[in-house]
Amino acid sequence: MAENAMLNFGYTVSISTKYKRVTRRKPEENGRSKLWRIWDKEEYYKNDCIFLGYRTLSNGTVEYEDEVENYFYAQDSFKVALVCPGPNLNPVYVPLHCIKF
Numbered sequence: 001m002a003e004n005a006m007l008n009f010g011y012t013v014s015i016s017t018k019y020k021r022v023t024r025r026k027p028e029e030n031g032r033s034k035l036w037r038i039w040d041k042e043e044y045y046k047n048d049c050i051f052l053g054y055r056t057l058s059n060g061t062v063e064y065e066d067e068v069e070n071y072f073y074a075q076d077s078f079k080v081a082l083v084c085p086g087p088n089l090n091p092v093y094v095p096l097h098c099i100k101f
Contacts, residue, residue, distance in 0.1 A: 007081070007101065011051040015083055017098040018044040019057065035062045037072065041095065046085040051101075053082050057093060 007013070019039040027033050038059040058074040065071065081099055084091045 007051045007099070009051065009053060011101055013049050013051050013081075013083060013099050013101045014045075014047045015049055015085070015092075015094045015098055015100075016043065016045055017041050017095055019080060019093040019095070023062075035064075036060070037062055039093070044085075044092065049086075050084045051081060051099075052084055052091055055080055055082050055093060 018041075020042045022038055022040045024036045024038065025033040026036055036059070039057050056077050057080055058072075058077040060072055060074040060076075063071045063073065079096065080093045081096055082091050083094045083099070
């Protein structure tokens with residue numbers, strides 16, 4: 001997709017990749033590990049999808065506090081497209097450069 005091209009709601013598009021939310025533990029210098037929640041790319045080829053809009057996703061860490069709520073700290077964020085691949089399928093997040101219309 002061209003950088004300056006804007007898609008409108010309802011456009012028919014084809015996609016080649018989608019984002020999937022994964023959780024990973026990464027060790028720190030002090031011997032402890034941090035829980036990271038990141039959006040990982042996954043191959044996913046579909047034609048005749050419906051463009052729904054744009055969203056912003058964030059990668060970051062989760063810290064668990066004793067007897068208190070969990071806290072998510074965003075490290076970076078990026079813009080993605082929300083696309084519905086079919087009438088009986090849930091919408092998916094797609095990298096902007098993986099959309100063809």
